[in-house]
Structure formats: structure tokens, C-alpha cells
Amino acid sequence: MLTLSNALRDQIVAHARADHPDEACGVIAGPAGSDRPERFIPMLNAARSPTFYEFDSGDLLRLYKEMDARDEEPVVIYHSHTATEAYPSRTDVSYANEPNAHYVLVSTAESGNGEGPVSFRSFRIVAGEITEEEVRFVP
Incomplete structure (x- = not known):
């Protein structure tokens, strides 16, 4: 299960809306070994694509x-x-190479960059196997 603050959820959704119609991407870092997402780090989608995202290799390094x-x-x-x-x-x-990470996907298909519904889901992806997990939002 992913436990995420309301503030971090809101930042992810705002980034997804702001970058629509291109895919948005980023990372939430936390203390090593803690499984606690704390620091929001929006990244640039180097592909600048509505169907694909790619972290800039220099930014990622x-x-x-x-x-x-x-x-x-x-x-x-x-x-x-x-x-x-x-x-x-x-x-x-194929790009999921962090076995301990939660892979969060937000769909802006219904609302675009405006206010409206989004789908917010989290997955574990290990060795090509996808497992959806519950997301719990906390204040």
C-alpha cells in the first residue's frame, strides 16, 4: 500500500494537468529504506509527447x-x-527499473488540463509483473 499526503497527491495532479496534453513525469524522494514519500521533484518530459515520457538523462543523473x-x-x-x-x-x-518504487499513474483523459476528474492509481512493477496497490491519502 502507498501512503501519500494530500499535498503530494495534489502536486502530482497539478503537474499532470499543467503538462497536458503532454505526459508529465517526476519523482517523490524519501529517506532510503523508509518507504516514506516526502520530497516532490517534478521532472521535464524530455520526449515532450502526449503518448510517451522520458526523463532527460542529465537531469536523472x-x-x-x-x-x-x-x-x-x-x-x-x-x-x-x-x-x-x-x-x-x-x-x-520496460522502463520500470526501481523494484522498491511505487509507480503512480494519473490519467487526465477526462479532464485535460482543466478541473475535473482524474484517475490516480499506484502499482508495483517488478521483473515485468504489474501489481496494483491501494493508495491511502493522509493530511
Whole structure:
């Protein structure tokens, strides 16, 4: 189960809406080994695509160096789907290389970049196996 603050959920949804019609992506870092998402880190979708996301390799390298220096790890890796459901695509699964991370997907297919409903789901992806997990929001 992923436990996420309302504030972090709102930041992910706001980023997904702001980047629509392109996919948004980012990381929520937390203390290494804690499974506590704490620090919101929106990233640039280097692909600038409505159907695909890709972290810029230089940005990703800087992020991992920064997390190492702070004794953090990626607790949540998130991105949005702009025209499809919030479920990992084959490409998403092929890029999922953090076995301890929660993979959050937000679908803005219904609302676009405006106010309205979004689908917010979390998955564990390990060795190509997708398992949906419950998300609990806390103040």
C-alpha cells in the first residue's frame, strides 16, 4: 500500500494537468529504506509527447547524485497518461527499473488540463509483473 499526503497527491495532479496534453513525469524522494514519500521533484518530459515520457538523462543523473547525497531514494515514480487509462503500458513496464518504487499513474483523459476528474492509481512493477496497490491519502 502507498501512503501519500494530500499535498503530494495534489502536486502530482497539478503537474499532470499543467503538462497536458503532454505526459508529465517526476519523482517523490524519501529517506532510503523508509518507504516514506516526502520530497516532490517534478521532472521535464524530455520526449515532450502526449503518448510517451522520458526523463532527460542529465537531469536523472543529477537527481540520483542529489538523492545519494541526501541519503534518499525514489519512493514514487509518477507520470500521466493523457488519453488512456491510468495503467502501465508495455513501455512503462520496460522502463520500470526501481523494484522498491511505487509507480503512480494519473490519467487526465477526462479532464485535460482543466478541473475535473482524474484517475490516480499506484502499482508495483517488478521483473515485468504489474501489481496494483491501494493508495491511502493522509493530511
